[in-house]
Amino acid sequence: xxxxxxxxxxxxxxxxxxxxxxxxxxxxxxxxxxxxxxxxxxxxxxxxxxxxxxxxxxxxxxxxxxxxxxxxxxxxxxxxxxxxxxxxxxxxxxxxxxxxxxxxxxxxxxxxxxxxxxxxxxxxxxxxxxxxxxxxxxxxxxxxxxxxxxxxxxxxxxxxxxxxxxxxxxxxxxxxxxxxxxxxxxxxxxxxxxxxxxxxxxxxxxxxxxxxxxxxxxxxxxxxxxx
Amino acid sequence: xxxxxxxxxxxxxxxxxxxxxxxxxxxxxxxxxxxxxxxxxxxxxxxxxxxxxxxxxxxxxxxxxxxxxxxxxxxxxxxxxxxxxxxxxxxxxxxxxxxxxxxxxxxxxxxxxxxxxxxxxxxxxxxxxxxxxxxxxxxxxxxxxxxxxxxxxxxxxxxxxxxxxxxxxxxxxxxxxxxxxxxxxxxxxxxxxxxxxxxxxxxxxxxxxx
Amino acid sequence: xxxxxxxxxxxxxxxxxxxxxxxxxxxxxxxxxxxxxxxxxxxxxxxxxxxxxxxxxxxxxxxxxxxxxxxxxxxxxxxxxxxxxxxxxxxxxxxxxxxxxxxxxxxxxxxxxxxxxxxxxxxxxxxxxxxxxxxxxxxxxxxxxxxxxxxxxxxxxxxxxxxxxxxxxxxxxxxxxxxxxxxxxxxxxxxxxxxxxxxxxxxxxxxxxxxxxxxxxxxxxxxxxxxxxxxxxxxxxxxx
Numbered sequence: 001x002x003x004x005x006x007x008x009x010x011x012x013x014x015x016x017x018x019x020x021x022x023x024x025x026x027x028x029x030x031x032x033x034x035x036x037x038x039x040x041x042x043x044x045x046x047x048x049x050x051x052x053x054x055x056x057x058x059x060x061x062x063x064x065x066x067x068x069x070x071x072x073x074x075x076x077x078x079x080x081x082x083x084x085x086x087x088x089x090x091x092x093x094x095x096x097x098x099x100x101x102x103x104x105x106x107x108x109x110x111x112x113x114x115x116x117x118x119x120x121x122x123x124x125x126x127x128x129x130x131x132x133x134x135x136x137x138x139x140x141x142x143x144x145x146x147x148x149x150x151x152x153x154x155x156x157x158x159x160x161x162x163x164x165x166x167x168x169x170x171x172x173x174x175x176x177x178x179x180x181x182x183x184x185x186x187x188x189x190x191x192x193x194x195x196x197x198x199x200x201x202x203x204x205x206x207x208x209x210x211x212x213x214x215x216x217x218x219x220x221x222x223x224x225x226x227x
Numbered sequence: 228x229x230x231x232x233x234x235x236x237x238x239x240x241x242x243x244x245x246x247x248x249x250x251x252x253x254x255x256x257x258x259x260x261x262x263x264x265x266x267x268x269x270x271x272x273x274x275x276x277x278x279x280x281x282x283x284x285x286x287x288x289x290x291x292x293x294x295x296x297x298x299x300x301x302x303x304x305x306x307x308x309x310x311x312x313x314x315x316x317x318x319x320x321x322x323x324x325x326x327x328x329x330x331x332x333x334x335x336x337x338x339x340x341x342x343x344x345x346x347x348x349x350x351x352x353x354x355x356x357x358x359x360x361x362x363x364x365x366x367x368x369x370x371x372x373x374x375x376x377x378x379x380x381x382x383x384x385x386x387x388x389x390x391x392x393x394x395x396x397x398x399x400x401x402x403x404x405x406x407x408x409x410x411x412x413x414x415x416x417x418x419x420x421x422x423x424x425x426x427x428x429x430x431x432x433x434x435x436x437x
Numbered sequence: 438x439x440x441x442x443x444x445x446x447x448x449x450x451x452x453x454x455x456x457x458x459x460x461x462x463x464x465x466x467x468x469x470x471x472x473x474x475x476x477x478x479x480x481x482x483x484x485x486x487x488x489x490x491x492x493x494x495x496x497x498x499x500x501x502x503x504x505x506x507x508x509x510x511x512x513x514x515x516x517x518x519x520x521x522x523x524x525x526x527x528x529x530x531x532x533x534x535x536x537x538x539x540x541x542x543x544x545x546x547x548x549x550x551x552x553x554x555x556x557x558x559x560x561x562x563x564x565x566x567x568x569x570x571x572x573x574x575x576x577x578x579x580x581x582x583x584x585x586x587x588x589x590x591x592x593x594x595x596x597x598x599x600x601x602x603x604x605x606x607x608x609x610x611x612x613x614x615x616x617x618x619x620x621x622x623x624x625x626x627x628x629x630x631x632x633x634x635x636x637x638x639x640x641x642x643x644x645x646x647x648x649x650x651x652x653x654x655x656x657x658x659x660x661x662x663x664x665x666x667x668x669x670x671x672x673x674x675x676x677x
Contacts (some may be wrong), residue, residue: 003549007547010543010546010547011547014532014535014543017535017539018532018534018535021534021535021573022534077534080527080528080529080532080533081528081529081532081533082526082529082530083530083532083533085496085526085529085530086524086526086530086544087547088496089494089495089496089519089522089524090519090544090547090548091516091517091518091519091548091549092516092547093516149364152360152363152364153360155392156356156357156360157350157357159351159353160346160350160351160353160354160357161349161350162350162351163348164347166342166345166346166349166350169342169345170339170342170346170361172338173338173339173342174339174361174364174365174368175334176335176368176372176375177368177371177372177374177375180375180376180379181375184375184378184379200379201378205371205374205375208371209371212367212370212371213364213367214466216363216364216367220283220360220363221335223283223284223356223360224283224357224359224360225496226237226490226496226497226498227353227496227497238498352457352458352460429458429459432459433456433459433461436461436464
């Protein structure tokens with residue numbers, strides 16, 4: 001168990017070092033999110049001002065899109081040099097490799113979110129000050145859920161054909177509950193009449209989702225990655 | 228399979244006997260197909276999920292055949308639900324689509340299993356194992372989808388889909404459910420047989436090269 | 438990682454087959470590999486060499502037949518077997534954005550080795566890369582990457598060393614150096630299996646030679662001309 005955590009930490013740290021070197025993923029994900037947000041905002045503008053109710057939805061949808069891109073690109077990097085195979089060859093628990101990659105992706109996405117959320121708050125005059133901790137918790141829990149499923153799928157598609165197209169096709173339907181929970185929870189906080197209890201219910205659901213799917217993914221990662 | 232077909236042929240006569248609902252006439256009969264199809268769509272997703280789990284655990288080809296057949300049936304029966312639902316809704320409430328838990332869940336599950344089939348078709352060799360993970364996750368996510376859409380929609384109550392049933396309608400309904408279950412099992416077994424035949428053909432093909 | 442230590446001195450491949458759908462990659466391959474021997478695998482592209490190496494590394498399960506390591510099956514051994522296997526893949530298994538030293542230290546730690554920095558330094562010296570230790574691999578030439586990749590593969594002193602095209606892209610001097618390094622590894626008691634197209638370099642180091650064609654394996658005779666000539670003769674015979 002300790003060994004597995006140590007391995008996960010090694011893998012995560014390696015991923016973060018690689019990312020810190022090139023910063024390719026952070027920048028591209030960030031700017032893609034911003035572009036998506038702007039496009040949505042323009043799409044929903046009414047009377048020259050974007051609708052405030054849209055803030056939550058636009059935030060989460062753009063995170064889902066950019067997250068999928070980041071996932072695809074992160075695993076494309078593992079494909080060059082076939083390094084994922086090298087990891088699988090090592091005498092370590094498969095689940096630990098998976099965990100390390102999830103941690104790295106969540107860290108990356110959190111950095112992006114740290115910029116995106118303030119941008120959304122500014123653009124939409126979103127009253128985030130009401131419960132910033134709760135909003136942060138929703139975003140982190142949602143990111144973990146998304147990353148948990150996405151990392152498994154992206155890893156298993158690494159050797160498949162048509163992987164670029166198949167990843168979103170597979171990922172979006174399964175992460176529907178995450179998006180619903182995230183959007184509705186955030187919207188409940190930002191609404192004209194905030195309903196924090198409801199937001200907390202959504203957060204509970206997200207945490208449930210995270211626990212179930214991280215566990216499932218840990219169980220199936222080894223089976224799915226052996227050829 | 229033959230039994231299922233017999234039951235299904237008998238179904239229209241039974242359904243015709245059920246009283247037509249006042250404002251909707253013939254369209255109300257859709258109900259008798261819609262409900263069983265919906266039950267079977269969800270059940271099939273569980274069959275696929277469990278077969279996928281078995282396949283991941285033991286890699287027995289039989290489990291894979293069942294998972295594939297069940298996934299295809301989710302798509303087929305799901306299509307029935309998704310087509311008959313709006314037809315009913317249009318007549319009953321004047322709208323094509325209702326954002327309520329069961330219908331949206333069926334849509335999402337349908338999409339997941341369409342994605343399952345796309346993976347098997349386009350994923351290249353070795354996609355069976357990957358698809359099994361999708362099948363398993365698909366089964367696991369269904370309660371979450373229901374939970375989330377339900378919670379979402381309770382803030383905006385809509386008309387309920389299943390009115391309370393008078394017994395004269397209940398009997399044909401359960402008959403149709405039984406008929407559909409037989410149809411499902413028949414289709415599943417037939418499809419599994421086809422898949423097994425395909426696998427035997429591949430083995431023969433390979434053996435020929437030796 | 439600190440699994441029960443396990444060692445073996447032979448690998449037995451028995452009737453191993455592997456197919457992908459309808460395409461047969463390996464057909465009833467049987468061979469014996471012993472410690473202190475370097476086995477060369479030759480054959481046209483797509484003949485199944487890489488597939489065989491994948492099966493030997495336990496990354497791929499055979500569709501039929503079995504591979505035993507010291508009489509025991511890979512499935513029963515898990516981590517402790519993988520700790521004794523080292524592989525140089527076709528795509529080198531290196532992280533381009535990390536430095537040479539970081540690559541070695543990462544894998545060293547992953548394999549649970551003691552005193553990783555020292556071993557990494559020794560590996561860098563053996564690869565003649567100690568002056569470029571802190572440069573990113575992306576800045577290396579093909580030959581340099583190959584040397585580093587080999588050292589990464591044997592950093593943990595594995596018993597079974599699998600090499601997929603190690604001589605690709607090397608100039609003459611590097612080929613000679615690599616051949617010497619492989620001879621040393623072989624003589625230290627490792628079981629080495631090497632897939633390659635470089636007959637001249639291989640001829641210097643191999644103990645036995647096999648060829649693969651359409652998934653079928655055959656051994657090459659030990660005498661009767663140069664390795665290349667024997668290989669060509671065998672392929673011609675197999676085509677008839």
